[in-house]
Amino acid sequence: MDKYLITGATGNIGMYVVEELLSLEKHVKLAVHDVKKAKEKFTDKENIELVKFDFLDDKTFEDALEGIKGIFLVRPPELEHPNKDMLPFLEAAKEKGVEKIVFVSLLGVEKNPIVPHRKIESMIKVLGIPYVFLRPSFFMQNLNTNHREEIRDRDELYIPAGKSKTSFIDTRDIARAAAISLIDEKYRNTAITLTGKRAIDYYEIAKTMSEMLERKIEYKNPSLLKFRKERIKRGTPKEFANVMSILYLTTKLGIAKDINYDLEKIIGREPISFRQYVIDHKNYWIK
Template identity: 50%
Template structure:
């Protein structure tokens, strides 16, 4: 392996897949740490894979062999920083890793409750050069987590009140991460990444209504109703609680500030919500036709 080998984790996620696409676009070699190599090859056999599992410390040494830079994503179900991430970060130090680019959380430096806060602290304490990416809410939440509500019910079923959110497209986050891991000058930096404007879900619904040419409503349910609905749908209570915390902090206005950091790093304006919706119209176009309100 080359001395500048890059190890990517979390490549199946919205951000991880965008990092993959960016690195491919600029012809940068990397390896992807995955739990099931054969399954991953079936999806994309153009990538070099290595067996890696955060919950299996025996996979660390082989996965880190020759690696100098890491893109670190915390799997949503893993919250044990002391038992999992600290040992992994220690192993990175022993392996001679020169940079960890960590996908963190907006405001993680001030919020001790999410695991991201403790992971950032552990990385800093390891003295491995770091780059923390702290993005605002993903536009892609609309095309993944909330796609069924929009597609089947014409509803943004999200408990965020009238709060403004500085949404950012994960394709832009992926490019930013790709740049910080391949360009010079990003060591020991923390970047708060947002879109160019902060808008409400009412405005998102209006834009979707116009572009999808049918009425999309932002129902803004009470928090407890949202929780019950998510659990009734079979979503795990732990994940539902995480969603509630995120939306509660949004209600408090913690996702409404806008930075120009994304524009500076991308060397262009980040994508707008309108661009994102236009690019993903097919995600929300099918579904039940009953009781639809189509616009003339």
């Protein structure tokens, strides 16, 4: 049976990639930091193998890559230097004869040579490993992770996006696209931009969340500088606050508003709507 290595297997895309591949009757190997903790999360799943893995420890590469046909790859946010942090693993994958890497990249990365995702794409190409680069728009799930506390505790969306619109995408749809493109040979050596089915602004987001949560959620819309300062004050690490500020700047400039229909073509159905996402995740914001 073909076996696929999943990095970021407990994350908000990876865990759904695991589910999708299992539903397609594929064997998966989960690359995790803590095998014991991950085992508790996936205890009732068959066709799963857990292996201790760390991008910064090349001693973990051999076991992780043994018998692997393809890799689902995500970059840990804290790894900011791809040549040092990611290249050794990619070289090991090449040496092991991995047949495809599906990498979750970044929307608009082709226009931005500075971000780590662009450098990782380039490294994979130079190594000659067949690839699919998925370039998704903003995740809906950012609202139940990065912005969970402000919504739950303060009834606010503290986001500096102005009146701009964003073609939000549910990570469950990204995961389905990733699983399909990993096992289907018609997806090979290509980069695919993934968006939701419509672009919405944060005023509409606040309105929808207010309706679904049955309480007023207010969109605050601070300046970028005020946003960064307040996020750090609330406990966000300075480096991540900087990344968030840059991403919301791109939103404000209108880079995230475009939509296409490539996602629908891959997954064979309409993308999950924002309203459905809120319904499915209501418990995250209950006080």
